[in-house]
Amino acid sequence: MERLDHFMARAVAAYYARPASPFGRAGDFTTAPEISQAFGEVLGGWAAVTWQMMGRPDPVLLVEAGPGRGTLMADALRMVGEVATPFRAALRLHLVETSPALRDQQRRMLGDAVTGWHDDPASLPDGPMLLLGNEFLDALPIRQFIRRGDGWLERHVAEGRFAELPTTEAPQVEAPEGAVQEVGEAAQAVVAALSRRLASQGGAALFLDYGPAESGLGESLQAVRGQATGLDPLAEPGTADLTAHVDFAALARTARAAGAAAQGPLPQGLFLQRLGLMTRAAMLARGRPRLAGEILSGAERLVAAEGMGRLFKALAVCDPALPTLPGFEPA
Incomplete structure (x- = not known):
């Protein structure tokens, strides 16, 4: 027992x-980066703008927790390499991943862009940090x-x-x-540790996952x-x-108690629209007319209330000295 x-x-x-890979149509489930490349691209843009708000530290850790096959980060790095070259030069990419099989897939996807892999965020090197966690918290035990x-x-x-x-x-x-x-004691412990670090060393963590806004x-x-x-x-x-629903309200309380600021949670659909996901998807559709319907329907699935737009939420935990982060502006 x-x-x-x-x-x-x-x-x-x-x-x-x-x-065996669990991701994609041939696997067990499909996550947002597998549905639309615009998802990773706008999160790359979010990280670049947040880095500017931090004062453009060089170097800065860019971390993904639970990076899957590396799809999100490949899309994010491509975008920042095209439109935010100073950020691309400053970032040092670290991945939090315990699975040897997934590390192999990430290595094939991202190559020498990865500075290092970690079993736990606690082993990340010191310094200002930007962390992305898409469907990471829901897999932590409850x-x-x-x-x-x-x-x-x-x-x-x-x-x-x-x-x-x-x-x-x-x-x-x-x-x-x-x-x-x-x-969710495990999720609370992760957020508490990250919050203490962000409050003392600077930076922000962005979590996108599914669950209610209130406990x-x-x-x-x-x-x-x-x-x-x-x-x-x-x-x-x-x-x-x-997996289990993420208690976003409890995590926001945990972050504040540990000395960080918490912005959100707010519906993923609203957050992604504010970041320009549908605009980016329209640009991709114009460039690939044969795939336009698939591209636009995939993006719509991420933002529509009847898709992932309402059930999924966005929560940012950050250095309290930072202003309102992209996408979290008041209505």
Whole structure:
């Protein structure tokens, strides 16, 4: 028997260690960089403008946490190489990736553009930093507590089933019988450590992921395999991607408590439109008329409320001395 977060960490590590790529139509799921190259390009532009706001430090770390195949960063580097050459010259690219199989794919995609790989953000070298994390936080393990009677029990996993055990760490919230409270301690620890670093050394971290803007009750743990959802997350660990909704409000509170500023969360669709994603997609469509429909529909999927535009959120954590970052301007 093991606690749910321990089970999830072990299953996710085994899943990403497999040689087969989980990304794209032939894999288990499709992320935003695989849907539209404009996504990585506008995030590259975001990083370049934020670097200017930081005072153009040289060198500066450009970090991606959970870089997948390297698609997002390849698109970002191409864009900054064309329109922000001083930033391209100043940046030192570091990738946070634990999977040897994915590191090999990133090496093939990005070549000698990568300065180094890291198992954890804690091992990144010191200095001002810009970090991008797209669908990184949702794969970090969560704990689940369930309301029973007058108290709470914590979910563990035993022989492919949930087991509910007494806990001394019950959530301090009111809830009805059977309600589930998820707690993302791993994500909070990552954001707290990054916030302390950004507050003292400068820079910003941008997270795009799915989840509600406000904290609340509810069960969101899911397994994805072969583009199918609704699978049993406890069955066949290591063969499906396990994720859970990100508690953005809790992470914003964590960042502020650690001395950083938090901007957002706001809907991904609004954020990407403010960065000019649809304009960039239109430019790409004009240059490739045979693929225009696919290019535009892919971009629309990222910003539309019925697609990824509302469920997904953008949250920036940064040095409190920085002004409002691109895309987070007040309405």
